[in-house]
Amino acid sequence: MSLTDQRTIVPDDLSSLDSPPFRPAAPDGGAGRRLRAVIGISEDILDWVPEERPRYARLGAIVINTASLAALSLGVALGRTLGVPLPVLVPVGLLWGYVILSFDSWLVASTHGVLGRSRLKVFAGRILISVLMGTVIAEPLVLWAFSSDIRQEVLDGRDQDLAAYESSLKKCNPISGEIVRSPECADLLISDVPGSPAALRNQQVEDRKVRDRLEPLVAERRRVLHEKETFAEQECNGASNASGTLSGIPGEGEKCRTAWQTRNQYLDSSKLPEYEKNLAQLNEKINNAPTKIQEAETAYNTALTGAIKTRRDQKGKHYGHIGFLEETDALARLADRSHAVLAGEWLLRILLVLVDCLPTLTKLMSGRSKYDELVSRQSAEGQRLYERYLARRGRQAQAADEVGLQRIEHDFRIASERITGADRAARADREAELDLEIEELAARLRNADSVAA
Template sequence: MATETPLRSVGSAPLDDPGTGRPVPAPSDGPGTRLRRLIGVDEALLSWVPEERTRYTWYGALVLNTALLGALSMSLALGTFRSDLPLAAVLGAAAVWFWVVLAMDSWLVSSTHGTAVRKWSLTLRLFLSVLLGLFIAEPILFQIFDKEIRQEISVGNAQKVADYRGMLVACNPADGASTADRPGCGRHQLKVAGSPAELAAQIESNETRMTTLQAQVTRINEALDGKMATEQRECGPDRWIRRGGGWDVTITCERARKDSSSYRTTSKIDTYEKQLAGMRDKAQTLEAKRNRASDAYQPLLQKTIDDKTRERAAGLDSQGILTRAHALHTVAGSDGFALFITVVLHLLLVSLDALPVLAKFMSGATMYDRVLGARFDASRRLYTEELQVEQACVRMEHDVRRHRVEQDTAERKRRTEHAHQRAQAERAARERTELEERMERIMRARRV
C-alpha cells in the first residue's frame, strides 16, 4: 500500500494543461486509493502533494481496521450473550455494525481535513471515538478473561446457592416451628404440610374450641336440667286436677313441658353435642398424626429444600452481559495484576479506535490540509466573486427592466393623451355640426 503511482514516471514528458500549458499532476490509481477514499481524500488534490499518499493510505487502513475490530467485537458479543442465535444472524449483525463503525469513523476523520479545524472540534471527535472504543472493547475483554470470568461466576453462583440453602435450613427447623420473627426468614419460610408444629397448633386450636364448646354445652344442660326439674315438679301426681270425669295435668304443667321442649330445640344442644363429639374424634386423629409426623415430616422438608435449591441454581444467570461485567469487575478488584491488565487492555483497545482522530490531533495540519484549505479559500473567494457578478448582472438587468417599464409607461401616457385629445376634438366637431344644423332649422323656420 505504500507503493503508489508517482506524480509522473521518470523520463516521461510532463502532462500539460491544454488551456494554459502548465504541467498537471497525474492522478493516482492503486489499492491505496480505496483506503484513502474511505476517509474522504480527494485524489485529484492529493496529486499535488504525492508525498502525503502514504500517510493517508495508512490513515484509511486505521479506519478500516477499527471497523473490522468492531465487527469482531459484535460477533463475539452476540456469540457469547446470545448463543441461541443462528450463525447467519450473528454475521448479519456484525456486518451492520461494521458499516456503522466504518461510516462513523470515516465521518470523524473526513471532517478533520483542512486547516480550519479547531482543537476543540478535534477534542469532541476524540471524545466520540473514545465512547465508540469503550463499546467495542468490552466484548473483547470478556473473551480475553473468559476463563476467569466463568470461574468467578461459577464460584459466585455456588456461594449464592449455598447461602440460599443455608437460609432455608435455618428458617425451616425439623420440628416445623415458626421462624417469622427471625431476621431474613420472612422470604425463606416453606409451606410443608403435616409439620409437627402445624399439627400441634391444630391440636391446640381444637382443644380451645372444645373447651369453649364444652362450657357452652354445660351451661345449656344446666338450664335444661332446671327446666326439666320444673316440669317434673309441676306435672307430678300431686298436682293433677279432675277434668271431664278423670285426672289431668294443670295448665302450668303444660307450659313447663312446652318451655323445656322449646328450649331444647332453640338451644341446639343436640347439634353442639355432635360437634363436641366430632372435635374429640379430630383430637384423637391429630394426636395420632403428630405421633407419626416426626418421622414423615423431615423427609418432606428435605425434599422441598432440595427442590427450592435446584430452582434457585437454575434461575441464576451465567451468560448475561451484566453478570459477566460484574464478574470481570470482581476479578479485576481481587488481583492487582488482573486490574493492571484490564486497564491496559481498555486503554489499548480504546486507543486503537481513537487512533485516527488521535493521530490527526497530534500531527496537526499536513501539506494536504494546507492545499485543501487553500482550495477552500479560493473556492470561497470565487464563490464570493461569482455572487458579486451575479448581483451586478441582476442589478443591471433590473435597471434595464426598469428603463423598459419607464419607456413603456411614457409611451402609454402619450397614446392615452392623444386618444383623449382626439376624443375631445371629435366631440367638439359633433357639437359644432349639431349647432349648425339647429341654426339652419331656425333660419328656415323664420323664412317660412
C-alpha cells in the same frame, strides 16, 4: 464532486514542472490509492506532494483495522451474551464494522486542511468522540480476554445466590411448621405443603390445658365420693361418732340404705366416670403426642425439603444464558478481589481504546503536512472564487433588474400616451355631439316662436 476534487493547485513558477522531481506526479493506481480513498484524500492534490502518499495510505489502513476490530467486538458480544448463530453473526458484525468505518473516515477526512489554532479545537471534539466509541468497542473484547475466569465467577455467583435463596427458604419455612411473619419472609413462605406438625403441637398444648383444668376437678370429686362411700360403710357397719351423724346400728337399715343412695346419686350427678374416662384419654393422647409429632415432622420435613428444592430449581432455570451485565459484574468482583486482575483489566481496556482512537490520534500526531497546506490553500481559493462568482451573479441580476425596470417604465409611458390620445378623441366626440344637440334644441325653440307669432 467538491471544489477541492475539481481543481488542481498550480504553482506560480511553472518553469520547474518539466524538471525532476516532476510535478504533478503520475497518478497512483495501486492499492494505496484505495486505502487513501477511505479517508477522503484527493489524489489530484496529493499528486503535487507524492512523498506523502505512504503516510495517508497507512492512515487509511488504520481506519480499516479499527473498523475490523469493531466488527470483531460486536461479534464477540453477540456470540457470547446472546448466542447468535454464525450465519446471523457475520453480516451483523460486517454491518457494524461498516458503520464504524464510515464514522472514522469522516473523523479523519473532516480534519484535512485544518491549520493554525483551530486545529486543536477540531481534534479535541473528534478525539472525545473516538474515546467514547473506543470504550464501547473495547468492553466486549476485555470481557473476552478474561472469559474463562469470568464464566467461573458467574457460575460461582449463581451457586452462592441459589444457596442464599435456599437458606432463606429454610429460615422462613422451618420444619416445625411455624409461620414466620417477618417482612423479609413475606415472599418466601411455602403454604402448599400438607401435614404441618405445628397443628399437632398446638393441639398438644390445648390438650394439656384441658387436662390441667380436668385433673383438679376429678380429684375433688373423687375425694367427695370417697367420703360418701366411707360414711355409708361406717353407717352399715354400726360405727358411731361424737357428732352423732352415725347411728351406731349395724346392718342394712334405713340410714345405711340412705347413705349408699346418697353416694350413688352423687356419683351420677358428678359425672365422675365420664370425667375420668376423658382424663384417661387425654393422658393417653398427650403421652402419644411426641411420637406423632416426630412422625409428622419427618414427613413434613421430607415434603418441605422437596418443595424448597423445587423453588430453588425454578430460580436456577431463570438464569439462562450468561448475559453481558452478568459478565461485567463478575469482572468487577474479580477486580475487587485481585489487584492483578484490576491492573490487567484497565491496561487492556486503555490499550483497546487507544487502538480505536488511532485514526484521529495518528492524524493529530503526524502534525501539519504539505497536503493539509495544499488543501487549505485550495479551499481558500475555492471560497474566494465562489465569492467572486456570487458577486458576478449579483451584478448580473442587478443589471437584469435595471433593464427590466427600464423596459417596464418604457411600456408604461407608451401605454399612458395611448390612453391620453384616446381620451382626447373621446372628449372631442362628446363636445361635437353636445354642440349638435344644442343646435337642434335652438332650432326647435325658433320653430315654436314662429308658430306662436
